[in-house]
Amino acid sequence: MNFVKLIFMILIIGGWTSGLHADELAIRNCAWCHGTSAQGYMTAPRLAGQRYEYLEKQLLNFKNHTRDNPFSMQYMWDAVAYLDPQTARDLALYFSTLPPKPANDGDWNLVPVGKAIYDGGIPQENVVACTACHGPAAEGVREIPRLGGLSYAYLKRRLDQWGEGFHAAAQLPMPFIAGKLSPADIEALASYLSFVR
Numbered sequence: 001m002n003f004v005k006l007i008f009m010i011l012i013i014g015g016w017t018s019g020l021h022a023d024e025l026a027i028r029n030c031a032w033c034h035g036t037s038a039q040g041y042m043t044a045p046r047l048a049g050q051r052y053e054y055l056e057k058q059l060l061n062f063k064n065h066t067r068d069n070p071f072s073m074q075y076m077w078d079a080v081a082y083l084d085p086q087t088a089r090d091l092a093l094y095f096s097t098l099p100p101k102p103a104n105d106g107d108w109n110l111v112p113v114g115k116a117i118y119d120g121g122i123p124q125e126n127v128v129a130c131t132a133c134h135g136p137a138a139e140g141v142r143e144i145p146r147l148g149g150l151s152y153a154y155l156k157r158r159l160d161q162w163g164e165g166f167h168a169a170a171q172l173p174m175p176f177i178a179g180k181l182s183p184a185d186i187e188a189l190a191s192y193l194s195f196v197r
């Protein structure tokens, strides 16, 4: 879907008849940062194919400032400041239906290590297998996000920042799990997941 169609669809969803106002401007911005087909761009992660319930929840997390990661504060708090709950739901539904493409940008040599942790966890560190929640193809379900094919840099940043104490109010167990992963574990996991389709 191209940018013009996106705007058109959002106008229909929002049912707006008037000219530009704050909400509409904020929504148009989604594509400017996340890319026209929402595959992610620079620091903004892919939204295409992400779980509907998860997307909706993150938008609320940005809005109520519980997701306080540095880039969330810098970019997302303003972007959703005027978003009403119904529009947040409509946007979440829209992005969840776009087909996701894998970023394929991790270190290919780390894939076997990353896959082993993803499938088996790290028993001696009490780290549960990721597959138990995120699914065998890292596809996610409901409020558990799809991880397969997200970019290496984004996955690494999320896991690093949970370990540093950001977004501590996220649904358990991520802050706990990420805090137990070593830098090498995180690099391997982020590399592996960036190739999963």
Ligand code: HEC
Residues within 6 Å of the ligand: 026, 027, 028, 029, 030, 031, 032, 033, 034, 043, 044, 045, 046, 047, 050, 055, 058, 059, 069, 070, 071, 072, 075, 076, 079, 080, 091, 145, 157
């Ligand atoms: C100015 C750039 C910018 C704009 C505008 C923007 N985003 Fe974002 N978005 C980002 C960045 C950067 C992140 C990563 C935040 C982080 O690292 O914690 C992000 C993260 C997200 C996430 C979290 C994804 C995940 O996997 O957890 C969602 C959902 C999201 N944005 C939706 C939207 C929607 C919907 C809009 C339009 C209303 C929008 N964004 C507008 C830059 C932007």
Ligand code: HEC
Residues within 6 Å of the ligand: 057, 117, 118, 127, 128, 129, 130, 131, 132, 133, 134, 143, 144, 145, 146, 147, 150, 155, 158, 159, 170, 171, 172, 173, 174, 177, 189
């Ligand atoms: C018990 C279930 C469970 C297990 C096990 C689990 N996760 Fe999660 N994960 C979640 C939930 C729920 C969220 C959403 C958190 C939120 O509300 O922000 C999440 C979010 C994430 C995110 C953020 C994705 C995004 O788009 O921002 C990453 C990355 C992640 N998990 C990686 C992992 C890795 C790697 C493992 C294994 C070492 C793992 N998870 C194990 C439930 C789980």
